[in-house]
Amino acid sequence: MRRLRVAIVGCGWVGGLHVAAGFGLLPELFEVAACCDVDAARAVGFAAEFGIARRFTDYAALLESPDIDVVSICTPPSLHYAMVMAALKAGKHAICEKPFTSSLRLMDAVIAAEAEASARVMPIFQYRFGAGIARIKHMIDSGLAGRPFISSVETAWKRGADYYKVPWRGKFATELGGVLLTQSIHIHDLFMWLMGPVARAAAFKATRVNPIEVEDCAVAALVMENGSLASLTATLGSARPVTRIRLCFEHATFERLGHDADAIRPGDDPWQIIPQRPELAQALAAKAAEVTAPAELGFARQFALFHAAIARDLPFPVTLADARRSLELITALFHADETRSVVELPIGLGHPLYEGWTPA
Template sequence: METKYRVGIAGAGIGWLHAAAFQELGNWFEICSVCDINEARALNLAETCGAKATTDFQQLLEQKDLDIIDICTPSYLHTQQTLAALRAGKHVILEKPAAGSLREVDEMIAADRSSEKRILPIFQQRLGVGVQKLKFLQSRGLTGRAYLCVAETAWRRRPEYYETWHGRWATELGGPLVTLGIHAHDVAMHVLGPAKRVSAQIATLVNPIETEDCAAISMQMEDGSMASFSVTTGCAREITRHHFCFSRLSAESNFEPYGNTSEPWTFSGDTPEIDQEIEQALLEFKPLPEGIPGLFYRYYQAIEKGTELPVTLQDARRSIELITAIYYSARTGQTVGLPIESDHPYYNGWFE
């Protein structure tokens, strides 16, 4: 008989999407409790899931029948709640960003290593079937050397979006670099590997907020390829786009703002012969589930079999390291070399 893990969801905002994914995998997960500081929101989601509701996170941790705490709270709470959940003997699913500094991520990595429980950072966009196909072609040696990647996150956020905790350093921990573009940047690094050198410009142009809402980033990756990332919350027609150029083919996503890593993707060989190779290879491709359900599907398998997680804390660290480099470069005008060590001025955070 398969193990069924009992889940407590903390945060009834994005927690709705997580709840839907758990319910899709109902043979493996059962939502038993929902926590939100807004009692009405907690009750609403809990009723939908057939679960208990609470407004007290500590009370959630004290529920001995829970196996997993799913943290969907505002960014500034992520580190402290993750560490508390580990101390309570729970597995943790952790929404992005994982933390507000490299120091905090390293604290989580240390706590994770000394625990028998497992932390899953949320980066579901890397599991889109389009990206799965690209990684499949990579594994077959069909892409060749990487030359260039362009990743665009061009969304629209209006003043009402910032009425609660968004757009504030103390609560969101940054602007769209930290909570929106972070997905597209993870996808790029999932395909190409980590960055080596980062140069960036940021600005606040769209809304009168504390943080940036526009960014342009230029990078050299560790494999020698180049990358260009852009992020804005001022685009009338929302899009997200990835375009990868390799020596043997190019790969381009669709423009769907919140699901561009799903199909369709376009793979174009540099010659007709390479087009045929791509076509033949993809006949053998077998997709796995994508999105948040796909992430939780792989999480279950990893816990049950003791195998590597689909997203690791090292992946989360790489993301936070890139954000750290972007803010430091934008404020100092310097190109930042990676990796960033503990003696870097922004190791403890990019804001006061």
């Protein structure tokens, strides 16, 4: 199985995670052959830290390099669209961090471009690749839990003034959004991965924690396509970080509660499984046991599946349709807040925010 040669684009802490928690754990599958950053000193330091042989400050020059197979895009959100499109044009596979881009129009343009290209694109949603979440999904999909009733999803994290000293953060032009787009997007992706598409949404958002342009507090009420109801809460003003997902079904309730460092690992164990009847516990446990934890988790697992998809022409573990679904929810929540209305999904051409939610 041929190793893929990867270039990390954007030499910040997320790029470091892609290496340390992903590619670097899979030396038989990937070689991190280059890195790229407009800040030459940052690229030098990044290359030294991770033992990367080649450095670039010009993304176009990187794309001209014949010995690079994949670009892993870890730049500020406003740059993602242009970089992905350039990679496709150059015949390079792309892995792109969230949020994917700033509008459904641009998202649909990427989907159309990939369909015509020789290269492929995978969005990042690494929270899906924890052992705990895989077992929960398997139990839900089996039907043992019965009909879904109601769900609550809480992303209560902390971001202070120091976080926004990074120049591109907190601004619509460069970060594209706040807590809904940057922090809770992962948790909301997990929720929809488990519970299916959203049919209708109402929402309110506010900026109350820091003096920034984008939202740092939000609440939403959803009606899912399966008929169940859900509430979403997100803030960057929690004194103690917490992530909580609670899914109430006819026959069982599933809950994940994580504080502090555990708040950013909702896909991992421990998930609590609460059957409505004691005799159901054994059946649920047996169903959970059918899922074997892989050797890799998180970024490493997603990247390993990416390699397998390229080598064997398989679907990616996270698709452009998944990225679109996450942006469609963002679009609905922003429009619901703006219009004080209930927004119907799916959202397509002709919707007032199809072109994007950022101020002109």
